[in-house]
Amino acid sequence: MSMIARDLDGWTIAFDLDGTLVDSAPDLIGTLNRMLAPRGHPPVPLSSARHLVGHGARALLRHGFAEAGAVWDEAAEPELFDRFIDDYVAHIADDSRPFEGVVETLDHLAARGAVLCVATNKRTDLAEALIGALGLMRHFAVVAGPDRVSARKPDGAHVREAVRLAGGDPLRAVMVGDATTDTGSARAAGVPCVVAGFGYNDAPLAELGGDIVIDCFADLVAAVETLHRAAMQTADVAAI
Template sequence: MVTRDLEGWTIAFDLDGTLVESAPDLIGTLNRLLVLEGLPTRPVEAARHLVGHGAMALLKDGFREAGAEWDAARAPELLDAFIADYRLHLADHSHAFDGVAAALDALSARGAILCVATNKRTDLSVALIEALGLTRHFAAIVGPDAVSARKPDGAHIREAVTLAGGDPARAIMVGDSITDTAAALNAGVPCVMVSFGYTDRPAGELGGTCVIDAYGELAEAVTGITGRA
C-alpha cells in the first residue's frame, strides 16, 4: 500500500525545460521568423538557454543573438507572428523528459496536488500539455496571464497553488532556471532544481534547495523536503 504522506502538499512544476523538452519547437518558430527577417538561424543546442522566460524574451534575445537590433515598435507584430506559428508546431518535436509521467503518478498516489506554474501563456501551456498526454496529472495549469505577477515574482507560485486547491504554505516548486529559484525564494517555498533544463549556469549555482539529475530522484528529494518541514 502506498503511504499518502504528501496529503496537504502541493507541488508546482515549471513547464519548458522542467517537464518538457520544448526547445526544438520554440527555437524552430524563432528560426522561421529569423528567416523571414533575412537573419541567420540559431542551432537548437546553442539557443536552449534562451527558452524559459516567455515568448517576448525569446524573441528579443534570439534577434540580438542573430545580430539584429531589437525594434520595440515591432514587438507586438513579431509576438503575434511567433504565437501564430508556434501554436501550429508546439508538439512537432517536443516531448516530456524521461520518467515524468511515472514521477507524477507516484507523487499523486502519495496524496500530493500537482500544478504547473509557467511563464508560457496559459492557452499554449494547456495545448502543449494536452498534446503530450499529461493533462490528467494537474489540478491547474497556470501561465503568467492567469496570475497577478509572473515568475520570478512569488505571487505566480502562490496563486497557482491556490488555483489548484492547495495551500501555499505547504508547497514545493520544481524548476530549471534562476527564474524558478527566485520565484520560490520570493514565495517562501523550497525549490527542487532539475540539472537538464534551460540555463547557462549549473543548476547547483542557482540557489535551489536541491538538484536532481533525473525524475527517478524526485520522490526522494520531495521526501527530504517534507520530512524537514
Template sequence: MNDPARDLTGWTIAFDLDGTLVETAPDLIGTLNRMLAARDIPQMPVEAAQHLVGHGALALLRHGFQEAGAPWRESEAQALLEEFLADYIEHIADFSRPYDGVIATLERLAARGAILCVATNKRTDLSVALIEALDMTHHFAVICGPDLVSARKPDGAHIREAVSMSGGDPARAIMVGDGAPDVQAAKSAGVPSVVVSFGYTPIPAKDLGGDVLVDHFDQVEAAIDGLIAEVRARRSI
C-alpha cells in the first residue's frame, strides 16, 4: 500500500545553488573585490555585481574584471582563476547563507519521499565545500557541478545526468533555479521548472519562461505540487 505521507516518492527535485538555495554573492564578489583592490582597481558593490553570479567562476572573473575596468588578457585567465579560487575557498561561507525557508522546504520534500539533488554550474568541489560549510550536505543525494556531467547548463544533459546519478528518473523531475541557464536546461531536458525571483539574473525572473515563478522559498513546495499535478493530469489523458 502506498504511504500517502510519501506522495513524492519517485520524483526528483534538482536545485540550482547560487541564487537559489544559497545567497552566495557577498563571498563571490568579496573575492573579486579583493583581487581588484590588489590591482588598485575600484571595488564593485555587491548589488551591482550580482548578475555576474551563476555562470561559473571564470565567467564571473572575466566579466567582473571587464565591468570594473581592469585589464583582462585571456592568456592570463588560468592564473587569475587559480588566484580567485584560492581566495574564494578561504572565504566560501563568510557571509553566504541559505535563503529563508530553504531548510524547512528541503526537509518537507524529503519527508514526502522526493529525491533532492543539486545541479549547478559552480564547480563540484566548491559546491560541496560550500554546502558542507552550511551543514546542508545530508539533504542531497548528489551535488553535481559541470565537471561531473557531459554538458553544463543550459544543456539539458546537466539535469538529466544529475537526476540519474541521484537514483532518480529524468522523466519525473523538476528543476528549481533562478536564471536563464536553469530554465533553458529544464526545457532541453523536458522537465518543468520553478523560478525564484530573488536570485541572480540580468533578465527579470518573470521573463525567463519558467513554468512557475515564486517570490519566497516557502512557495516552492506548493509550486512543485502544482507542476506534478499537471504532469499527472496530462499523462492520464
C-alpha cells in the first residue's frame, strides 16, 4: 500500500460548522418552532429558514420570530433565549447529520498533514456538544466559538485566532464555509476561502466572495490542493 504524502504539513484548515460540516438546520428550526408554537404562530418551514442559520442563536431567534410574523423583545423576555438553548441542547442531534463525505474527507486531509479546526459563530459549548454527539471531535485540534476568540465572524480575528489556537499559522491556512460571515472573515484575515455551495448560503454563490465553490464535500480535497499549489507558487516567486 502506498503511503499518503504529507504535503499539507504546516497547513491549517478552519471549518464553519452549521451548513458546512453539519446539516443542523432541522434541529435548530425544530427548536425555533417549539418556541413559536405556544404563542400561536405557525411553524417556520425548513426551506425558508436555512438562511437564518449560522449567525448565532440570538440572531436565529430574532430573525426566526420576524419570519413568523412575531417579535421577540429580548429586554422584556430574556428567559426565552435560555429556554431556546435548553431545548436545543436536548435535541441537538435528533436530525442533524454530517454532510455526505465529511468523515472520509477530514481523515484524508489529516493523513496529508493538515491540522483541522472549527471557527463557528455557534457558542463553543454548543458546537462541541453537536460535534461530540456526531462523533466528529477526534478530527479537530480546537473548536472556537465566538466566546473563545476576540471577535466573531465576519471579523478576521475569528479565523486568525482559531488557526493560532490550533497551533497553526494564518499565512498557511484555508477557511471552509457557506455564508458571508465565513467569506468575510477569511477575506479580512487574508485567508483563502472555499465555499460549500450545498450549505446555507445567505447570498448567491457568485456574490459570496469565496475563492472556490464546491458542490459536495468530497470536492474539498481538490479545492485545497488548488489553493495550496497557488500559495506555494506565490511563495516561490517571492523567494526569487
